[in-house]
Amino acid sequence: MSAAPKKDPAAVEAEVREKIHLEILKRTGAYHANDHVLLPSGQHTSEYIEKTLVTTEPSFTEGLGAVIAKHFAQWPVDVVLSTGPGALILSHCVARAHPSRPVVVYGTKGLSGGKRRVSLPVEFHRLLRPGTKVLLVEDLVSTGSTLNLLIELAEQLGAQIAGVGCLWRRTSVDLGGRPVFSLVSRDFPTYSPEECPLCRKGIPLNEEFVRRRTHRKASAVQEPRAF
Numbered sequence: 001m002s003a004a005p006k007k008d009p010a011a012v013e014a015e016v017r018e019k020i021h022l023e024i025l026k027r028t029g030a031y032h033a034n035d036h037v038l039l040p041s042g043q044h045t046s047e048y049i050e051k052t053l054v055t056t057e058p059s060f061t062e063g064l065g066a067v068i069a070k071h072f073a074q075w076p077v078d079v080v081l082s083t084g085p086g087a088l089i090l091s092h093c094v095a096r097a098h099p100s101r102p103v104v105v106y107g108t109k110g111l112s113g114g115k116r117r118v119s120l121p122v123e124f125h126r127l128l129r130p131g132t133k134v135l136l137v138e139d140l141v142s143t144g145s146t147l148n149l150l151i152e153l154a155e156q157l158g159a160q161i162a163g164v165g166c167l168w169r170r171t172s173v174d175l176g177g178r179p180v181f182s183l184v185s186r187d188f189p190t191y192s193p194e195e196c197p198l199c200r201k202g203i204p205l206n207e208e209f210v211r212r213r214t215h216r217k218a219s220a221v222q223e224p225r226a227f
């Protein structure tokens with residue numbers, strides 16, 4: 001029997017890793033596949049991820065955090081920096097598993113002059129100094145705008161970005177060429193309602209996520225990430 005053509009081992013590993021992590025996210029109820037979902041943008045898609053559910057299972061989050069920490073284990077890290085509740089839970093797990101025993105620091109999101117911004121509580125300022133090595137951690141990266149604000153914030157204080165670790169990112173996200181490690185890198189195919197193949201098949205449209213999002217906005221809790 002002739003040997004099958006060998007795939008690049010790194011690509012195979014990434015593929016396997018991604019399958020495992022998608023399965024984990026499915027078990028938290030966060031990842032929906034084979035659906036027909038209305039997105040906040042009005043586009044339709046077959047996949048959706050509910051950000052708030054991603055970090056609800058401590059043992060999963062710890063396991064995923066350890067994978068991210070292992071990836072960055074060879075680099076010294078002084079500080080793990082994130083923002084948002086889910087990312088902070090994951091940050092703790094990454095920091096706990098990293099051999100440098102970094103501290104965990106978070107920025108707070110807000111609006112200033114109509115623009116989104118991230119600021120660092122003043123108590124944390126002494127932890128981010130010139131030369132401090134920072135690992136950024138995020139749960140889901142959809143546009144990269146929060147991460148870019150965090151990068152800006154850390155660099156303004158003179159810190160160095162050791163890398164960015166996340167659970168999920170859209171492959172199209174640009175983070176200025178910084179080393180990014182994500183457990184899942186995936187873009188959902190999205191369709192305009194006129195061109196949606198799922199509509200054409202007559203599959204009922206799931207508007208649940210948009211409804212939930214509107215409801216949350218109305219009650220002025222926290223702005224959920226548009227995915």
Ligand SMILES: [Zn+2]
Pocket residue numbers: 036044045193196197198199200205
């Ligand atoms: Zn559709």
